[in-house]
Amino acid sequence: MTLEIIRCLSDNYAYLLHDAATGETTLIDAPEAAPILAVLKARGWRLDHVFITHHHYDHVDGLPGILAEHPATVWGNAADAERLPSLDHAFAPGDTLPGGALVMDAPGHTIGHVAFHYAARSALFSADSLMTHGCGRLFEGTPDQMYDTLMSFAALPDETHIYSGHDYAAANLRFAARFAPDAAALTARQAALAELAVKGLPTTGTTLGSERLLNPYLRGHIPAVAKAAGLPGATPRAVLAEIRRQKDAA
Ligand code: ZN
Ligand code: FE
Numbered sequence: 017m018t019l020e021i022i023r024c025l026s027d028n029y030a031y032l033l034h035d036a037a038t039g040e041t042t043l044i045d046a047p048e049a050a051p052i053l054a055v056l057k058a059r060g061w062r063l064d065h066v067f068i069t070h071h072h073y074d075h076v077d078g079l080p081g082i083l084a085e086h087p088a089t090v091w092g093n094a095a096d097a098e099r100l101p102s103l104d105h106a107f108a109p110g111d112t113l114p115g116g117a118l119v120m121d122a123p124g125h126t127i128g129h130v131a132f133h134y135a136a137r138s139a140l141f142s143a144d145s146l147m148t149h150g151c152g153r154l155f156e157g158t159p160d161q162m163y164d165t166l167m168s169f170a171a172l173p174d175e176t177h178i179y180s181g182h183d184y185a186a187a188n189l190r191f192a193a194r195f196a197p198d199a200a201a202l203t204a205r206q207a208a209l210a211e212l213a214v215k216g217l218p219t220t221g222t223t224l225g226s227e228r229l230l231n232p233y234l235r236g237h238i239p240a241v242a243k244a245a246g247l248p249g250a251t252p253r254a255v256l257a258e259i260r261r262q263k264d265a266a
Contacts, residue, residue, distance in 0.1 A: 017115070017137055020055050021218045024048035027183045028074050029220050031141060032056070032063075033134075035115060040064045042115050043088070044132060044141045045181060047074050049081025056086065065114055068092040069122075069143035070129040071099045075181060093119075096128025117141075120169075124162030125152030131165075133172065140169060140224075143181035148222050149205075150188030151233045152181075153264065159257035166233055166256070174225030185209060185219035191263055195232035196240040205230060232259050 020032040024047035031044040032055060042065040043052060056063055063086035069075055070093075079090065079101050091113060094106035107113060109121035109130060117132040122145040129152075132141040144152030145165050154162060169178075186209055193202060205226070212219050228234055235241045236255030242248050245258045 017134075019137075019139070020059070021179070021220060022051050022055055023183070023218070024051050024078065025074055029179070029181060029183065029218065030078070031179055032059075032061070033115060034059065034061050040115060042067060042117075043082070044179075045069055045075040045143060046078035046082055047076075049078040049084075052078060052082055053085055062086060063088040066090045067113060067117065067132055067141075068100055069131065069141070069181065070126045071096055072126065072144070075143065076101050093128045093130050096126075099128075122146075122165045122168075124154055124157035124159075124165050126156045127161075129157075129165075131169070133176075138173065138175050139177045139179060140172060141179045142169065145169075146178055146227070146231075146233075147180040147182065148178065148185040148188060148220055149192045149227070149230050150184060150263070151231075151260070154260060159260055160253060162233070162260070163236075163253045163256045169224070170228075170234055172224055174223060174228070176224040177221045178224060178227060179220050183219050185222075186213070189230065191266060192230055192232050195235070195244045195259060196238070197232070197235075198229035201226065201229035 018034045022030045024030050028047040034041045041061040041063050044067050066088050089104040091105045092100040092103045097106050107119050109119050111119045120131045122129045122131040125144040146169050236252030242255045245255050
């Protein structure tokens with residue numbers, strides 16, 4: 017499968033997955049039509065499916081413009097169908113979608129948020145739940161829900177690539193540096209991000225193994241992280257809630 021990472025709006029990512037064997041192409045989230053249509057055209061791909069992670073405008077507003085040119089089917093969470101764009105297929109967490117995507121429940125940022133896991137290509141499309149060096153803001157869910165979401169991802173293999181919905185990597189890493197990240201991993205990633213910025217390349221697609229060394233929301237069980245959050249000895253759940261609170265106040 018070929019992956020195209022597409023910058024949309026000011027800092028969103030959309031993803032196109034093309035399976036050469038079947039000729040099928042799937043779009044994950046539709047922030048903005050023009051940049052996505054441009055890649056489809058350049059590649060000569062017809063769009064078959066759109067998978068939606070959650071109802072926020074910056075993940076769905078490109079749909080009408082895309083569907084006007086490609087008669088793709090739209091897939092979203094049945095539990096959130098009333099506030100998603102009109103769906104051709106409503107799915108539930110645990111379902112497997114065309115192309116082999118497993119739907120994972122991922123509440124926290126919103127209640128109906130889902131992620132898509134492609135085990136065969138070691139890829140998790142996590143949108144605004146687990147993000148590069150951070151996690152999404154808790155607009156609707158509780159810290160406990162985000163904790164459970166992130167722990168379900170933490171059970172995936174280290175080599176899983178994490179494709180999030182936004183390019184917040186640099187700001188997230190600056191914040192993560194307060195919470196006792198692995199020193200060598202931090203230095204290496206700071207250098208890598210500087211290089212990606214110079215080249216104008218995407219920052220998404222880090223591995224879960226790398227996030228385990230850097231992402232404070234996956235590291236609440238580590239005593240030095242709890243201490244840096246000001247909650248020595250607290251549970252990982254409480255540490256996540258406190259780090260998220262400090263991020264919101266930052
Ligand atoms: Zn969102
Ligand atoms: Fe978003």
